[in-house]
Amino acid sequence: MNAEAIIFEPSDWVPNNQRLPVLLYRGLSADGGAADFKSRFAANGWTGIWINGVFDYQHYHSGAHEVLGIAVGSATLLIGGPSGQALKVAAGDCLVLPAGTGHQNLGCTSDFQVVGAYPKGQHADIQTSAASSEMLAKISSVPLPHSDPVQGPSGLLTEKWRSSFA
Numbered sequence: 814m815n816a817e818a819i820i821f822e823p824s825d826w827v828p829n830n831q832r833l834p835v836l837l838y839r840g841l842s843a844d845g846g847a848a849d850f851k852s853r854f855a856a857n858g859w860t861g862i863w864i865n866g867v868f869d870y871q872h873y874h875s876g877a878h879e880v881l882g883i884a885v886g887s888a889t890l891l892i893g894g895p896s897g898q899a900l901k902v903a904a905g906d907c908l909v910l911p912a913g914t915g916h917q918n919l920g921c922t923s924d925f926q927v928v929g930a931y932p933k934g935q936h937a938d939i940q941t942s943a944a945s946s947e948m949l950a951k952i953s954s955v956p957l958p959h960s961d962p963v964q965g966p967s968g969l970l971t972e973k974w975r976s977s978f979a
Contacts, residue, residue, distance in 0.1 A: 815839040818973045824894025826943035827873055827915035828952060832977045835892060836909040836970055837900065838963055841882075850882030850907070850928035859930035859962040861937075866925055867918040870941065871895060874912055875948045877935035878955060880962040881916075882907045882928040888921030907963055909970055913944070913952040932958035 818834035842849050851862050859880055867881065867890060887903040894915035902908070910916060918925075931937060935955065944952065957975065961968025 814841055816969050818969070819892075819898070821893030821897055821914060824896045824915060827871060827894030827897070828913045828944045828949055829873075829893055829897075829915060830911035830913040830952065832953070833878075833911035833974050834977075835911065835914055836961075836973065838907040838909075838969075840905050841907055841963060842905045846904075847882075847884040847926060847928050850884055854880060854882070854928065854930040854962045857960045857962050857965050857968075858933050859958070860933050861935075862928065862930045864926060864928050866921065866927055867916060868939075869918045871915050871917040873915045873940050874910075874937040875940050875944065875951050876912065876955060877931045877937045878912050878958060879910045879937055880907065880930050881910065884926045884928050886922035886925035888925050889919040891915075891917040891919050909962060911974070912955040913949075930962060932956070 816838045820834045821829040883902045883906045889899050889901050891899050960966040961970035
C-alpha cells in the first residue's frame, strides 16, 4: 500500500481544509470490492456507509469528514475545488476528505462504484456555494475521528491529522 497526504488551499468558492490534509491510499486490495471497504470502515468506527458514485459537480461537506473507497472501476476526481488537482483513482484506492474539501467526478468507467462513510456522529451535507464565516467555523470545528477508516487507531489519519492540532 502506498499513501500520501495533500493539503489544498482555498479554490475559488471551495474552502477546502487548511489544517487537515486529504489522505490518498493506493492499492489497498488487489481486487477492491465493496464488501472489503464496508467491513474495513465499519470495523474502524466509520458509519453511514453507502455505495454509489461521486457527483459530477463540485461540492463539499461542512459537517463531516468523508472516506471514499473505490470498489470497482476507475475515475478522474477533481479534488480541492475548481483549481484543485485531478486525481486518477482505481479499484483498491481510497481517499479520506476532511470537512470542507471539494470533490467532483470528471469522468469514470461505466462500472465505477464507491463505498463512502463518515466518522460516528457526523453526517454529510452537500454544499455547492461559497462558505459563510459561520460555515467556515463549522468546518474547523468538525471533531477528529477516533480512528483511521483504513488502518484503525494508529493509522495515517491519526498521525497526520492529530499532528495538525499539536
